[in-house]
Amino acid sequence: MTDYEKLKAQFREIGYLNRTIALLDWDHETYLPAKGVDYRADQQAFLSGMAHNRLVGIKVKELIEACESDQANLNTHEQINIREWRKDYDRSVKLPTEFVERFEKTCSLAKASWAEARRENKFEIFSNHLEQIIDLSRQKADYYGYEQTAYDALMDVYEPGCTTESLSPVFADLKKSIVDWLPEAIETTGDITEAFLKDDYPIAGQIKLNEIISRALEFDFESGRIDATTHPFCTELGPHDVRLTTRYEADDFTVSLYSVLHEAGHGLYEQGFKSEHAGTPMAEAVSLGIHESQSRLWENKVGRAPAFWNDWHSIACEHLPALKRFTPEQLTKAVNRVSPSFIRVEADEVTYDLHIILRYELEKALIAGDLHVKDIPGVWNEQFKGMFGIEVPDDTQGCLQDIHWSMGGFGYFPTYSLGNLNSAQLYDSAQKALGPRLGDLQNGNYHGLLGWLRTNVHQFGKQYPPAELMQNATGKPTQPDYHWSYLKDRFSSMG
Amino acid sequence: MTDYEKLKAQFREIGYLNRTIALLDWDHETYLPAKGVDYRADQQAFLSGMAHNRLVGIKVKELIEACESDQANLNTHEQINIREWRKDYDRSVKLPTEFVERFEKTCSLAKASWAEARRENKFEIFSNHLEQIIDLSRQKADYYGYEQTAYDALMDVYEPGCTTESLSPVFADLKKSIVDWLPEAIETTGDITEAFLKDDYPIAGQIKLNEIISRALEFDFESGRIDATTHPFCTELGPHDVRLTTRYEADDFTVSLYSVLHEAGHGLYEQGFKSEHAGTPMAEAVSLGIHESQSRLWENKVGRAPAFWNDWHSIACEHLPALKRFTPEQLTKAVNRVSPSFIRVEADEVTYDLHIILRYELEKALIAGDLHVKDIPGVWNEQFKGMFGIEVPDDTQGCLQDIHWSMGGFGYFPTYSLGNLNSAQLYDSAQKALGPRLGDLQNGNYHGLLGWLRTNVHQFGKQYPPAELMQNATGKPTQPDYHWSYLKDRFSSMG
Incomplete structure (x- = not known):
């Protein structure tokens, strides 16, 4: 197997996990029994973590680097795939795990407070959480980097x-x-x-x-x-x-x-x-x-x-x-x-x-x-x-x-x-x-x-x-x- | 966390994977579009491999051993869980990976030949595959061990x-x-x-x-x-x-x-x-x-x-x-x-x-x-x-x-x-x-x-x-x- 084929196989497996997460999500919206939601949330978080870990693992990194230094032997489509896989990889590693967890936790609480605020028609219930999210979003932008x-x-x-x-x-x-x-x-x-x-x-x-x-x-x-x-x-x-x-x-x-x-x-x-x-x-x-x-x-x-x-x-x-x-x-x-x-x-x-x-x-x-x-x-x-x-x-x-x-x-x-x-x-x-x-x-x-x-x-x-x-x-x-x-x-x- | 709690967490995660595989399977039988079956088969095989690898990993083994040597500090239910996790673990490691793969491959071919034999009403189409399966089943029994x-x-x-x-x-x-x-x-x-x-x-x-x-x-x-x-x-x-x-x-x-x-x-x-x-x-x-x-x-x-x-x-x-x-x-x-x-x-x-x-x-x-x-x-x-x-x-x-x-x-x-x-x-x-x-x-x-x-x-x-x-x-x-x-x-x- 060439490095490109190995990398493709890695992303094929990451794809299996991501599509599995998508099925868990689809099922959540369509057919999941009411009392099944808590377990499902834990299950999804676990699989998301798995998919993330595979993406940011050393194998993917090394294979991307190997492919990048071997562009001459790749056809146009393969070069495009390398370019995009690099973007996926970079975006994932740019956010520290601790930050991702904090972001997700904040959103999970914010979602509940937003739902309550909307139901009660009281913006104040949501405003503190929204401030935190805006602050975290600015940090996220800093991690990603930008020109303007x-x-x-x-x-x-x-x-x-x-x-x-x-x-x-x-x-x-x-x-x-x-x-x-x-x-x-x-x-x-x-x-x-x-x-x-x-x-x-x-x-x-x-x-x-x-x-x-x-x-x-x-x-x-x-x-x-x-x-x-x-x-x-x-x-x-x-x-x-x-x-x-x-x-x-x-x-x-x-x-x-x-x-x-x-x-x-x-x-x-x-x-x-x-x-x-x-x-x-x-x-x-x-x-x-x-x-x-x-x-x-x-x-x-x-x-x-x-x-x-x-x-x-x-x-x-x-x-x-x-x-x-x-x-x-x-x-x-x-x-x-x-x-x-x-x-x-x-x-x-x-x-x-x-x-x-x-x-x-x-x-x-x-x-x-x-x-x-x-x-x-x-x-x-x-x-x-x-x-x-x-x-x-x-x-x-x-x-x-x-x-x-x-x-x-x-x-x-x-x-x-x-x-x-x-x-x-x-x-x-x-x-x-x-x-x-x-x-x-x-x-x-x-x-x-x-x-x-x-x-x-x-x-x-x-x-x-x-x-x-x-x-x-x-x-x-x-x-x-x-x-x-x-x-x-x-x-x-x-x- | 005690060793028991760590082991329980390990099996909780194995459970997430096994339940995910069960959902992939349920969806396969209920709602999967006709052309989706090939990808689904690969996806299921991948996740089954993951679940198996976690079960036979060194972490589970060490934690089971640690719990077994600490029975005195476990209550009845915990002791029962250890006993059963040990059985799951033993059953999984007793079969060499190479054997499991051969068994699964043989069955996958046998299933197709059985379906054809039944359709054509010709036992001979199936008999060779059945002989292999019986032979492998005997080997499986030997791996597991038995008294009589x-x-x-x-x-x-x-x-x-x-x-x-x-x-x-x-x-x-x-x-x-x-x-x-x-x-x-x-x-x-x-x-x-x-x-x-x-x-x-x-x-x-x-x-x-x-x-x-x-x-x-x-x-x-x-x-x-x-x-x-x-x-x-x-x-x-x-x-x-x-x-x-x-x-x-x-x-x-x-x-x-x-x-x-x-x-x-x-x-x-x-x-x-x-x-x-x-x-x-x-x-x-x-x-x-x-x-x-x-x-x-x-x-x-x-x-x-x-x-x-x-x-x-x-x-x-x-x-x-x-x-x-x-x-x-x-x-x-x-x-x-x-x-x-x-x-x-x-x-x-x-x-x-x-x-x-x-x-x-x-x-x-x-x-x-x-x-x-x-x-x-x-x-x-x-x-x-x-x-x-x-x-x-x-x-x-x-x-x-x-x-x-x-x-x-x-x-x-x-x-x-x-x-x-x-x-x-x-x-x-x-x-x-x-x-x-x-x-x-x-x-x-x-x-x-x-x-x-x-x-x-x-x-x-x-x-x-x-x-x-x-x-x-x-x-x-x-x-x-x-x-x-x-x-x-x-x-x-x-x-």
């Missing part, structure tokens, strides 16, 4: 190469455009009430319809499945095992359907890596901003387009007869209803990015020390009013709504909006490239679009950093114009 | 302390009684045809009914669940996570219901260990013969008794309306139908043990070298004719029907019949002890019976060897009389 701001180091974990310097003007631009346009956008679907679609949608029918549509998207059910959870997600448990989850509500089929379209977008990306790269970074997602571009493309660009309900209305009626009282046009308008609201995860496509930009700006200021924890509620509510034009009634519907901070996830939020921008930009290029073939979409045939994404995004895994991947696929790095045009087009056609 | 016969060493893995010397006369006795009585037993349900119960039983109704009855048995759904698989089983994935599986057939509710009663019996045992012993042998099943006594007690002694359908008929009709055309008496008779058949897993309670005794006698002879593999089909068919009075039409319905030999499971079969004997004997003692309180059963209230089993069987884990456990609970070691009386009583009341 500590926040850059935190974003880099989720979105390699992303900096506040490049992102801030993009977000500022987008924010202004949306805020100015918002009153007009609201008008476009002004005749649709919140309860417009509420009816009786049997869950068995929802399951069937979701499956039929996922198959049409070419999600491979021999290499994947769909289960039910409170919070929908997608997880990869092996090279041929990609699992989506969704939530069912008996009076609102859109909850499960659009979650499935979203998660299937993630799943198609995971199913789209080349099988010869299985077990290496060449078969791993490059960033959350690219991952999210895939989910939002299928959920929004495809799933909320007028063509979608033209294609699917009659089939949907077979499984959910209550849909017969709507026309395809009404359904399209209803699933695109614009209405400013307090909760991010319930937001429409127009206001969604405002929720993200608000969080991005607060996070930047918190990590930089320009904003104090105690001032969060006031600043949140003031900024929110400025963007959405409505008054936040309480912190539970304001700064306490998201779990991310309690998990130490600073730097995560911006990737959601990057997903929106990337998705519009990729969809635009796909439309131009496919030309008349994109007309396939009119018949619920997504083969051409999926093929374009496979060729231009999926197959590369971690080969190119996100900015380069976007440049190669669309001719430009990520920018807000495409998303902005898409929003204007979509909603001007609605009225 | 090699087969004893193999049975001891599943049923500690069980020997052919003690078991053979019991089985011979039982065989003669059943064979002589069989024609009469068949008469008792002679008016029930095989298709008697066939009807339309919607699976949703079966699921609901199974759950209601499992709850009445006090199976704890906060510490367990039921899923669907091809072959029903019960697995413990943590101290509060016991999972049953069953198989649904839309025209025969008895398949899923009686599997659930059977597996719930296993599950109640697993849920019945004392929580303070979690993670130690004091909270582990002592043997398969005791485990199977619990499953058969609930499936047969309770579930096929006349009281059962008196209690449940009206509730069952709510969920499975097709049952309205039967009386409770008809249902009781139908689920007790005696009819000699070729396939063990489809056998009735009267003929079941004959299937086992046939296999037991062949296994003994094969391991002793008194029977050659090539002669199996002839001997099987001849013996079968002698016991059941019917001619085996082909090997697929004869000596090729079970997977056990291809998995190297020599010594496993007898535990099924031990389960029958133990179950009748325990049920008899419970009846005597509970007296009128067992009348609770008449109202679908199983609290008294479960309490007796908790007190006399479950709570002890591996404290007593099976023979001693039976002696303590019933005043006698396992013997055939109780099972025999039970069968006679049950079926004489049927006519």
